[in-house]
Amino acid sequence: MKLLFSEAKPDYAHYIFPYAIWAFPEPGETPADLFNAGFLPSSRQLDRFYLCRQIRIALGKFTPTSENRRILRKGETITAQLIPRAEFEFTTARREFCKRYTDAKFGTSGMSYERLDSLFHSPVTSHVLRFTENTTGAEVGLATLYVEGDRMAFYYYAFYELAHANRSLGLFMMTTAIKHFAERGSGHLYLGSCYSDRALYKTQFAGFEFFNGNRWS
Numbered sequence: 001m002k003l004l005f006s007e008a009k010p011d012y013a014h015y016i017f018p019y020a021i022w023a024f025p026e027p028g029e030t031p032a033d034l035f036n037a038g039f040l041p042s043s044r045q046l047d048r049f050y051l052c053r054q055i056r057i058a059l060g061k062f063t064p065t066s067e068n069r070r071i072l073r074k075g076e077t078i079t080a081q082l083i084p085r086a087e088f089e090f091t092t093a094r095r096e097f098c099k100r101y102t103d104a105k106f107g108t109s110g111m112s113y114e115r116l117d118s119l120f121h122s123p124v125t126s127h128v129l130r131f132t133e134n135t136t137g138a139e140v141g142l143a144t145l146y147v148e149g150d151r152m153a154f155y156y157y158a159f160y161e162l163a164h165a166n167r168s169l170g171l172f173m174m175t176t177a178i179k180h181f182a183e184r185g186s187g188h189l190y191l192g193s194c195y196s197d198r199a200l201y202k203t204q205f206a207g208f209e210f211f212n213g214n215r216w217s
Helices: 031-036 066-074 092-106 113-120 169-183 197-203
Strands: 002-007 019-024 039-041 049-051 054-058 078-084 127-133 139-148 152-160 188-193 208-210
Touching: 031 039, 031 139, 031 152, 031 188, 039 188, 054 197, 066 169, 078 139, 078 169, 092 113, 092 139, 092 152, 127 169, 139 169, 152 169, 169 188, 188 197, 197 208
Parallel strands: 152 188
Antiparallel strands: 002 019, 019 049, 039 049, 054 188, 054 208, 078 127, 127 139, 139 152
């Protein structure tokens, strides 16, 4: 991979002079190589990546804890189905469902319709994990993923019904994804970055690792 170092905002008062580190895949490399080196996609075309403190689950070490099992039991009536993007229809109803979620969670400027369309039609989304409530047949959640064989998967964006009776629906979806890829024998599931207390829920799974700037720890 090719690396590019660009200056980032410094903190002169504390003698911090940071650089943003970008990576660009070279011939023969796949996105999994860059994920493994500590980079996350900064382009939905998977042609530019950035180094960060990110999290992954080493799935060979994953065993559900009592808390994981409690969350999974809360969704016993929900079925998850992994669908290749080419077979998933991003309908108007699904588009509106995702927009309602992002408006409620992040405000109306958090995710435009154009960004949603790009997300569901870009290489970074190779699969969609669909969650359906068995008792009603209603679709209650969607998660976009990049899957590279059995080597790795990247759990990217999740959208779900905020008014669902299962108030831990978002965590149930992530836990289900981890369990699914562990059972299928995948190497790692990447969960994005972790820089705030609000992201610490990603650390509760056996097999948790984070990139410390030099290696996986």
